[in-house]
Amino acid sequence: MTEGIIPQTQKGTSIELTPYTLLVSFAYSVIPSGGGPTGKAPLIAWEQYQHVTPEIEDLQAWEQELKPSMWGIVTGAISYVVIIDIDKPELRTMFDKSGLLPHIQTPRGGFHYWFRHPGHSVKTMAGLLPGIDVRGDGGFVNVIGKRKDGEYKVLIPPSPDAIYPWEKLPGQITHALDGQRSQAPPIEGETIPEHKRNTTLIRLAGSLRRQGLSQEAIEAALQGINNKSCKPPLEEREVASIARSAAKYPAGINNTDTSIRDYILSANLASDFTKNSQKIHKMPFGIEDIREFVRSQGFKYWEVRTLDYELGIIATEHKRYRWRLLSLLQEKEEIEQHPTDGKKYRQISPNDTIDYKSVTLTKPLDLWLPFDIHRHFNTYPGNLLDFAGVTDSGKTALAVNIIRNNDDKWDIEYWTNEVSAEELNERLQNIEPGKYIEDWNFKAKPIQPGYLQKIRPDILSIFDYIDVGDPFYRISEEQQAIHDAIGKGVAIIFLQKDEARVLARGKGFSAQLPRLYVSMGMKSAYCYKAKTPKNPSNPLKGKTCNFTLTNGIHFTFSEWRYESESDAK
Incomplete structure (x- = not known):
């Protein structure tokens, strides 16, 4: 790992930076690793984290209990990333011709290239081409840490801005994937399980909107898929809401620049908070807005979701930015995190001092044990x-x-x-x-x-x-x-x-x-x-x-x- 890219615990600040801190700030589905005979397998049962990201409390517990030697991410739609894994340095040539540099170097001299998830299904597979694997939906890849045969080195921090657009995939890989993937929507008889209903229909809605379909046409297609394939089906109003949100996005837009899926999720979440919530595309708040909210709460603990509600923070990229600002306020010792609940904070009083000189010492209690x-x-x-x-x-x-x-x-x-x-x-x-x-x-x-x-x-x-x-x-x-x-x-x-x-x-x-x-x-x-x-x-x-x-x-x-x-x- 490149020194200083992903920091270890730093002393002297009120925020503890851990090996997984940056990965979490980038909103990836992060899990502990270092198990199995090869020392590179996940240390937990991780199927559920293909659909939901772990809470920060889960990560803290894993770090304390499992003491993982490595951390990795679940790839695919959950983390909005597909990783191309090459085994040998000579395979870099096709990427070099496209002006692409690797993000991670593996202990054995291989390289990982990170690409933005395209919105359709990308299968995880070994041997797409000789020496080239794909870590897509349902996949896992190690990112930071050490194993017996070496260390993962971060060459380019894999922030969302540093991930390559899907269209920049080298032609050989694109051609090979075209023969493997299926972009078709679910067909009659194919079952969509309950935990995948929303994400599947949202992904399909985005695909149909990029093809220029109207709200009515999108809703008709979604209702048909919902009734035939979703087990159990979503309510009709939920399906209509997905179609309505997709239709508000410009028709035919290139999904490499922004995510229709994020937009739809944001719109649906907004309706849960208030019918008048604005659909935000640029950062609608800054550090002074958060400071004003913090001051309004006095010195009691408040929940992050309350902050999100007050400032209208809904979209994934806005939440990433919010975490960065909260971390900055912690470093400046303006706020502190709850000792056991990572989603609660409070303002630090400038007069928070311990008066140890005037206290009266307490005697031990007479308690039989x-x-x-x-x-x-x-x-x-x-x-x-x-x-x-x-x-x-x-x-x-x-x-x-x-x-x-x-x-x-x-x-x-x-x-x-x-x-x-x-x-x-x-x-x-x-x-x-x-x-x-x-x-x-x-x-x-x-x-x-x-x-x-x-x-x-x-x-x-x-x-x-x-x-x-x-x-x-x-x-x-x-x-x-x-x-x-x-x-x-x-x-x-x-x-x-x-x-x-x-x-x-x-x-x-x-x-x-x-x-x-x-x-x-x-x-x-x-x-x-x-x-x-x-x-x-x-x-x-x-x-x-x-x-x-x-x-x-x-x-x-x-x-x-x-x-x-x-x-x-």
């Missing part, structure tokens, strides 16, 4: 403490033990989606048989939609357990909401984890906020994180404790210790 953790770890107001356990590892038993040992000194709310009233009653009688059920002080509440708004501040809140669905990174959002709600209280959160993993199903996102993170198997607990040890020279982090659970409620356990000498380093 299982496995004698309270003897090794200091808990402070506002802390989140996480216990991630496999199924049937004793999470609920731990929660009940925490309640038992803190019930007389803490105001406690026990939130659960795991335990019925009858089971909880039985567990309480088993853990302390001589205590009347009426003498318990805590309150039990169900985890159900809207529970986050009902959390009381300044008490001990226990959550048994939080279920992490898709996308998995939302666990950090839920924990952030709990953190914001507890005030000077403490939250103990139980999470579900898979047997082979240390972290819960939210992966690294589940461990961002808690000050304590304990991972539980069936017979042992491992301290993944303990930020405030009572004795910094003998921290709990990295140590393991063996335990036995009897009668479903009582624990016996060993001392915390390192499993090996290397764990103690």
Whole structure:
């Protein structure tokens, strides 16, 4: 990779530049790579990213969890790019004659030439010509990073402006593709699946408009294809909207200069926001417009989609420009990104300073924790403490033990989606048989939609357990909401984890906020994180404790210790 073209993480700025930053800013469908026997295969199942681009949170999670050695893009219509891959330097001759330079050099001395997607289907194929492959629709190509046999070098940063028009393809390649591709619209009997209905009809509408057809003719063709081939069909009004949007574009326009597809998508999205949205072809806003919006929001977090709505940012190229301006404002330290939600920002106050001189030091809280953790770890107001356990590892038993040992000194709310009233009653009688059920002080509440708004501040809140669905990174959002709600209280959160993993199903996102993170198997607990040890020279982090659970409620356990000498380093 050419040094300085795609930067590594830079310190001293408020924005973190990662190996995939520029690729994301160019609106490509970016995925992690470096797997397989050759070390150049995607590290994830990537079929879905042929149709939708990953969120920035997905990329951050992949970088943290997978630590990919390379990054690549899904080629074709999703990224508006087709890449011609040549294996040998001597094959450059046909490109040199057309005045085309390669964008990327591969580790083995091959070259990648990037071309703007033409709007019709371009198949991904190996061996189009001897030594020449095509990465088109449904394809994938590595762009940056290293593998065992070398490094991908960026010769020309593949920004949208630097990608060659489709018409500049060398004649030999164009002729070969003409024999392979099918530009015909879907025919009767050919099924268009649900996730491809819009993009297929939009692409067809653009093709028909370039041929000079009227709105009525385009709509008639689309309605016929929709009824015969789309499974299930789109509503007639949606098809009519696509035809109407295509007809507003000049007939017979050359698709190499602008994208009819982008225009139609923009028009349809605009109708969702307001009937009076303007169809914008040039940048309708600048950095001062964004600054004015930022000032209007005060110092609270705002969502990027709100900015887009206020400024009428719809088209893909406008969104790319918006990201660049937001990055610039971050570098100037005028705004900052939300720590867990990459689509939220807020204005930075010029008076944002930490008054460390006048504060009164807070004493650790008197809070009992299982496995004698309270003897090794200091808990402070506002802390989140996480216990991630496999199924049937004793999470609920731990929660009940925490309640038992803190019930007389803490105001406690026990939130659960795991335990019925009858089971909880039985567990309480088993853990302390001589205590009347009426003498318990805590309150039990169900985890159900809207529970986050009902959390009381300044008490001990226990959550048994939080279920992490898709996308998995939302666990950090839920924990952030709990953190914001507890005030000077403490939250103990139980999470579900898979047997082979240390972290819960939210992966690294589940461990961002808690000050304590304990991972539980069936017979042992491992301290993944303990930020405030009572004795910094003998921290709990990295140590393991063996335990036995009897009668479903009582624990016996060993001392915390390192499993090996290397764990103690």
